[in-house]
Amino acid sequence: QQQVKQSPQSLIVQKGGISIINCAYENTAFDYFPWYQQFPGKGPALLIAIRPDVSEKKEGRFTISFNKSAKQFSLHIMDSQPGDSATYFCAVLNTNAGKSTFGDGTTLTVKP
């Protein structure tokens, strides 16, 4: 069973555009929903995260929208830049259980 489904698999956006990546999960026991950014040859780095008691969180150009009833959350990157070109992973976590379950990733390309 795939607990986290991420879409799209790849995304091409023009510089200055909005990038939107979606995740859907199955288990309601999760209590933390992070997004990670990964560049080639590097480990994932936490970008932004949200708890289920909040519907939206914004940090700079990055926003998470969270829909608890639909068990979905999304990452919006405003004013996308070529430097944002990377692979993005959503994850779900039960902080008591410890482990994170990751989506399969979205490769974002921002064209100048």
Added chain:
Amino acid sequence: DTGVSQDPRHKITKRGQNVTFRCDPISEHNRLYWYRQTLGQGPEFLTYFQNEAQLEKSRLLSDRFSAERPKGSFSTLEIQRTEQGDSAMYLCASSGLAGETQYFGPGTRLLVL
């Protein structure tokens, strides 16, 4: 303040050999995690420690895999009798007790020939 470090960064071995990887977490972090990542996939959870106690192991972790964190600081991941299917990036992460923000190391890329 240094981040999570892993050693070696790359390892090439022949099938059947044993390999050991090391992870040094952020010094004040109680929790340490191991993940495996194959090309085009997200990281898959393998195991995690809270201090020196190994609290959870994935069903993915066969008997050939063992991890230790003897003094609650650095950790080692050993793979015995490596198989070609073990070729992957092995990632280590650490976090505080709250377990929310996990900081990842650069990974060890393993190639089994």
